[in-house]
Amino acid sequence: MNFVTVVLMTLPLVCLGQTKTPSICYITKEQIKYIGDTVELQCFVKTAEYFPVSWVKINRDPDWNVSLSTGNSLRIRDSRFSIRHKNLDSTYSTYTLQIKDIQESDNGTYKCEVFLAIGNKITEISVLHVLPQPVVTSGNPIQFIVAFQGKSNKPSWAGQPHSPHNNQHGHGHQKPQQNPVEITSANAQTDSCPTIFTRKQWRARKPLKVYYNLLPVEYIIIHHTVTESCNMERKCIPIVQNIQNYHMSDVKLDDIGYNFLIGGDGSIFEGVGWHKTGAHTYGYNSRSIGIAFMGNFENYAPTKKAVQAARDLIECGISKKELSLNVKVFAALQVQQTLSPGENLYEEIKTWPHWAEAPEDS
Numbered sequence: 001m002n003f004v005t006v007v008l009m010t011l012p013l014v015c016l017g018q019t020k021t022p023s024i025c026y027i028t029k030e031q032i033k034y035i036g037d038t039v040e041l042q043c044f045v046k047t048a049e050y051f052p053v054s055w056v057k058i059n060r061d062p063d064w065n066v067s068l069s070t071g072n073s074l075r076i077r078d079s080r081f082s083i084r085h086k087n088l089d090s091t092y093s094t095y096t097l098q099i100k101d102i103q104e105s106d107n108g109t110y111k112c113e114v115f116l117a118i119g120n121k122i123t124e125i126s127v128l129h130v131l132p133q134p135v136v137t138s139g140n141p142i143q144f145i146v147a148f149q150g151k152s153n154k155p156s157w158a159g160q161p162h163s164p165h166n167n168q169h170g171h172g173h174q175k176p177q178q179n180p181v182e183i184t185s186a187n188a189q190t191d192s193c194p195t196i197f198t199r200k201q202w203r204a205r206k207p208l209k210v211y212y213n214l215l216p217v218e219y220i221i222i223h224h225t226v227t228e229s230c231n232m233e234r235k236c237i238p239i240v241q242n243i244q245n246y247h248m249s250d251v252k253l254d255d256i257g258y259n260f261l262i263g264g265d266g267s268i269f270e271g272v273g274w275h276k277t278g279a280h281t282y283g284y285n286s287r288s289i290g291i292a293f294m295g296n297f298e299n300y301a302p303t304k305k306a307v308q309a310a311r312d313l314i315e316c317g318i319s320k321k322e323l324s325l326n327v328k329v330f331a332a333l334q335v336q337q338t339l340s341p342g343e344n345l346y347e348e349i350k351t352w353p354h355w356a357e358a359p360e361d362s
């Protein structure tokens with residue numbers, strides 16, 4: 001049996017009769033997918049050829065519903081999305097929205113609309129549930145096992161910025177802000193510094209709390225994100241957003257855990273940024289800058305561009321006096337029980353001039 005036959009068997013009456021009233025006969029009601037999967041949402045309409053048929057994503061803020069397609073043309077610039085229009089016969093046609101490489105941000109409600117006249121639309125909705133990839137297969141089991149042991153619901157790699165264990169240096173200098181404001185480092189780009197995508201540019205959530213590091217910072221700790229890798233702004237931004245969502249909503253951190261993140265194309269994303277305390281390496285957060293390479297470097301080597309970006313960022317930090325002149329660079333695995341930043345990246349950073357075998361006080 002082909003699709004049309006199956007659908008025709010279950011059509012609402014309005015779709016079976018001879019009436020010429022446009023109607024939505026069928027819509028994919030619900031789909032459950034993992035991040036990275038592909039989904040097709042189908043809207044099957046009757047006698048709607050003279051009326052625009054659209055797919056719209058309904059957002060939590062209803063003023064920001066996003067029009068994805070009208071007719072057979074796509075309204076957004078995202079190559080993961082495509083629209084297919086097919087006339088099944090002179091009465092019925094389908095509008096199929098395909099989303100490839102599903103991201104967490106695709107989770108939500110989609111509506112198919114037939115626009116009859118101003119104030120007169122017919123609408124049906126479709127719900128897409130996006131599940132995270134099962135963690136075990138994502139390549140860094142130790143980090144996650146460590147992460148969810150212990151009394152705190154924060155993982156041990158995150159630590160707590162205000163924990164006394166966390167900070168022998170300068171504990172008293174940290175200033176939790178009562179009403180944190182979104183601070184973007186507009187001044188993060190001096191002449192000798194690489195371009196940094198600010199929090200505003202990647203549309204970060206506001207932090208719940210902000211803590212400050214004592215300057216200059218002595219250590220750089222290199223991590224990997226154990227997410228997909230990315231090599232362009234459009235692909236990296238959703239990953240950075242997902243990491244922040246994961247850290248804030250699931251791990252219950254105050255903000256994204258890293259100070260900076262680096263994409264495969266060498267783009268640098270401001271995490272908590274310079275002179276703020278991240279939550280990436282228990283015991284070191286308040287005296288280090290955590291730089292996370294996006295991807296899983298147990299499995300493959302970092303790109304030359306990403307490596308160069310990190311090295312430029314470190315030189316930039318030194319020139320801005322954010323980092324000590326003799327800042328030491330470590331892999332996360334040198335100071336805690338984790339596979340991060342992955343064997344390939346660890347081998348790479350061992351060749352950097354600032355790499356050190358161990359912090360003096362460990």
Ligand SMILES: *[C@@H]1O[C@H](CO)[C@@H](O)[C@H](O)[C@H]1NC(C)=O
Nearest residue numbers: 058059062063064065111123
């Ligand atoms: C967005 O979609 C919701 C659900 O259909 C609707 O209630 C709301 O009015 C829409 N907002 C706009 C601005 O069209």
Ligand SMILES: *[C@@H]1O[C@H](CO)[C@@H](O)[C@H](O)[C@H]1NC(C)=O
Nearest residue numbers: 104107108109127128129130
């Ligand atoms: C996904 O969307 C559903 C409703 O469409 C919502 O209840 C759920 O919280 C969302 N999940 C995430 C992770 O945003």
